[in-house]
Amino acid sequence: MNRxxxxxxxxxLIEPFNKKGIAITDQTTFAGDLEFDSLTVMDFxxxxxxxxxxxxxxxxxxxxxxxxxxxxAVCKLQND
Amino acid sequence: xxxxxSQPDQPVIREGDTPDLFSKxxxxxxxxxxxxxxxxxxxxSLVMEKVLSPTSAICNGRETILxxxxxxxxxxxxxxxxxxxxxxxxxxxxxxxxxxxxxGTYQGHRxxxxxxxxxxxxxxxxxxxxxxxxxxxxxxxxxxxxxxIVLDIxxxxxxxxxxxxxxxxxxxxxxxxxxxxxxRLRRIPEGAGKLVVLEGVYSMLGDVAxxxxxxxxxxxxxxxxxxDEAHSMGFIGPNGRGVAEEQGVIDEVDFVIGTFSxxxxxxxxxxxxxxxxxxxxxxxxRPYVFTASLPPSVxxxxxxxxxxxxxxxxxxxxxxxxxxxxxxxxxxxxxxxxTKEPQSAIVAVIMPDLERGAAMWEALLKEGLYVNLARPxxxxxxMTLLRCSLCAEHSEEQVETILGMFERAGKRVGII
Numbered sequence: 326m327n328r329x330x331x332x333x334x335x336x337x338l339i340e341p342f343n344k345k346g347i348a349i350t351d352q353t354t355f356a357g358d359l360e361f362d363s364l365t366v367m368d369f370x371x372x373x374x375x376x377x378x379x380x381x382x383x384x385x386x387x388x389x390x391x392x393x394x395x396x397x398a399v400c401k402l403q404n405d
Numbered sequence: 406x407x408x409x410x411s412q413p414d415q416p417v418i419r420e421g422d423t424p425d426l427f428s429k430x431x432x433x434x435x436x437x438x439x440x441x442x443x444x445x446x447x448x449x450s451l452v453m454e455k456v457l458s459p460t461s462a463i464c465n466g467r468e469t470i471l472x473x474x475x476x477x478x479x480x481x482x483x484x485x486x487x488x489x490x491x492x493x494x495x496x497x498x499x500x501x502x503x504x505x506x507x508x509g510t511y512q513g514h515r516x517x518x519x520x521x522x523x524x525x526x527x528x529x530x531x532x533x534x535x536x537x538x539x540x541x542x543x544x545x546x547x548x549x550x551x552x553x554i555v556l557d558i559x560x561x562x563x564x565x566x567x568x569x570x571x572x573x574x575x576x577x578x579x580x581x582x583x584x585x586x587x588x589r590l591r592r593i594p595e596g597a598g599k600l601v602v603l604e605g606v607y608s609m610l611g612d613v614a615x616x617x618x619x620x621x622x623x624x625x626x627x628x629x630x631x632x633d634e635a636h637s638m639g640f641i642g643p644n645g646r647g648v649a650e651e652q653g654v655i656d657e658v659d660f661v662i663g664t665f666s667x668x669x670x671x672x673x674x675x676x677x678x679x680x681x682x683x684x685x686x687x688x689x690x691r692p693y694v695f696t697a698s699l700p701p702s703v704x705x706x707x708x709x710x711x712x713x714x715x716x717x718x719x720x721x722x723x724x725x726x727x728x729x730x731x732x733x734x735x736x737x738x739x740x741x742x743x744t745k746e747p748q749s750a751i752v753a754v755i756m757p758d759l760e761r762g763a764a765m766w767e768a769l770l771k772e773g774l775y776v777n778l779a780r781p782x783x784x785x786x787x788m789t790l791l792r793c794s795l796c797a798e799h800s801e802e803q804v805e806t807i808l809g810m811f812e813r814a815g816k817r818v819g820i821i
Binding site (some may be wrong): 382 | 585782
């Protein structure tokens with residue numbers, strides 16, 4: 326899957342969690358713009374992990390602040 | 406006429422108002438201030454002026470029934486336990502002033518570890534100064550950089566802190582969800598070290614883990630398993646060894662973590678294990694090595710209490726009756742509870758929000774009842790809870806009195 330495909334998939338996965346319908350760009354932050362709390366993060370990460378059959382540890386999550394960083398991380402984890 | 410009226414505002418910048426490292430606590434300081442400004446008694450600075458028994462005390466000047474102490478077996482005032490503590494104070498002094506690996510291992514520390522080995526029928530027991538340190542020490546020492554820890558999202562703070570201290574890769578799964586746990590174990594890279602961390606009873610809602618299934622899954626993926634049985638020791642399982650014993654999987658569990666500050670009735674923490682190399686932990690576990698050991702009186706009271714907990718079938722049966730009576734009564738009054746059926750000696754009453762939770766807590770205190778107010782972020786799903794923990798020493802009449810207090814307070818605050 327290339328970056329554009331990963332991006333499309335994650336965009337559809339984020340929808341149910343994007344309660345305020347914020348327009349999502351690579352710079353959108355999870356904590357600030359999307360106001361994700363720790364439980365939302367867990368459910369959202371689980372949805373991504375299941376879709377791509379990968380594991381994103383909390384240590385890796387700590388490095389991911391923006392949507393763009395998440396797409397990059399998933400691309401990288403997929404190729405590992 | 407006041408002279409001040411024509412003067413413009415003169416805002417004063419008080420010392421401590423400039424932004425510094427404490428600025429991150431401002432939202433919490435404000436929340437606390439708002440709560441106290443509404444006239445409520447501070448739920449987090451209660452003082453017990455006098456403790457009358459395991460189930461009653463004078464709190465903020467009132468005689469109060471204690472329903473939030475985790476003193477499950479009521480051992481704190483057991484005459485044998487107290488006598489053992491006094492004797493140890495006389496014979497060994499007030500403290501060890503040293504680490505377990507230097508000058509801090511007395512006869513009593515050996516004896517309490519022997520009592521634990523017998524209680525759990527395990528080969529090794531290691532006593533820490535608190536339960537928090539037991540989780541912190543064992544988890545951070547066995548799971549290091551590059552290893553994976555798979556744990557329940559509702560795990561206790563001491564488990565999370567142990568994960569962070571050891572620098573392992575931390576992978577949480579949805580509370581008590583066997584499939585979610587299995588998926589995460591399956592995706593861990595081959596060859597990596599794996600530790601699964603579970604609790605027997607989860608202290609916020611008082612629910613029990615499906616350990617039988619979860620331990621089997623963990624073993625299938627070659628993971629070591631650590632189970633925190635802090636809230637089950639002494640009354641769950643045929644020998645009071647906890648939920649893992651109750652569900653028949655204690656032999657598959659690599660490490661059981663426990664505490665002396667609940668059923669045992671004092672303070673301290675421990676890990677028991679059958680791992681053949683376990684004793685090396687005494688040299689490599691920093692929260693064990695770099696702190697002073699428990700005072701002689703504490704280990705003497707713990708050892709006496711643990712030995713008494715081995716034979717207490719009547720008290721255990723009464724504790725379950727209490728738990729069932731309180732659970733059924735609260736449900737009947739229309740309170741929303743953390744579990745459909747009572748699964749442990751913890752009954753969690755779910756509050757609609759923090760404001761009404763705090764108001765209900767205060768109303769109960771004025772009725773003469775102490776429960777724990779638990780609030781986010783310590784609680785699952787950002788709930789505000791009134792957490793009740795029963796004691797084997799609560800009488801049937803006390804439980805009925807408690808139910809009456811809940812009914813009156815609940816109606817006054819408008820929750821039922």
